[in-house]
Amino acid sequence: MNVEADALRYDDVNQTSVFTGRVVVTKGSIVIRGAKVTVKQDPEGYHSGVVTSEPGKPAFFRQKRDGVDEFMEGEAETIEYDGRADRVKFIGRAEMRRLRGGSIADETSGAVITYNNATDQFSVDGAPGGATPANPGGRVRATLAPRGSAAAPAAPASAPATQLRPSTTMGGERR
Template sequence: MKITSATLSLAFAVLVLAAAPAGAEKADRTKPMNVEADTLRYDDVQQTSVFTGKVVVTKGSIVIRGARMTVKQDPEGYQFGVVTSEPGKQAFFRQKRDGVDEFIEGEAETIEYDGRADRVKFIGRAEMRRLRGTVINDETTGAVITYDNTNDQFTVDGGSASATPSNPGGRVRATLAPRSSASAPAGAASAPPARLRAAPTLGQESR
């Protein structure tokens, strides 16, 4: 089914991905962060590293790519990173979900990774997808998307920053694939997804 928000500033309702027991790889937050880039500037006093030029980050199953990344480490060893893209492009994030052959992928102009909170925020023309193997199952776009790895939930905010020629209002857009049912007869054909409009109580009346 396809859902469209009814207002630009509406925070899209928190969605549980696939309502499945699997979450993001829980061990990723304790894995070392490995970074490749063209240049590095390190400040030992501030415990801050700035990587620039074709930045590639790996941390367990996590992969992040962008043009520039600033990493700060707190006294407990948790890392907070901000990745930005080249002008006109998007930074990239990917992480495996725990116990299943599924991945979370996202793109945005800026990506913030908080190792302590185990949270990722996509800012500016944000997109996030859930892939089963190589097949996209769920896809969401908006101005800002926040994905919480600890409970496998995310929120999406719409706004003018997410406006595109095909979506001039900059509204949140989400496409959610139907979930398989154990009670469905084998080989039964699935009905086409329904198109639903957001309830008027969530925001402004449809025009």
């Protein structure tokens, strides 16, 4: 894990590091940016962390998905990352995007978004009774693109087109 920040406070007994001031964390394909990042390491070496945003500027998280040309990225006031569970939680004015080949495929927003990278599942919760500037209605918003792999394969160009015969009946009567 590589970290750039204006300051670091480290607690060896509790295995906790607190980075402040324009923090940028990189770990493998993960990139995290925020005003403050608190990182804790458990006895097995897994990292968990909490990222806090700067006033008026959201905290940011981005991770490449294994085996595919996709990235998951998101922004929120607070981001919680759990390396053991491979889960990230965006809290407060949360937005998350799936990028395929550099283009936005899916986009979601709400009060809280929880994404599990191991299972490729996510949940989005709205702000009951509370609207935010990013989401005036306080409801969940999502734009989900169809999966390219789920589409039926196109017929080969050399295959002859199937011709439809005109029907002389309206129902399913046999001829």
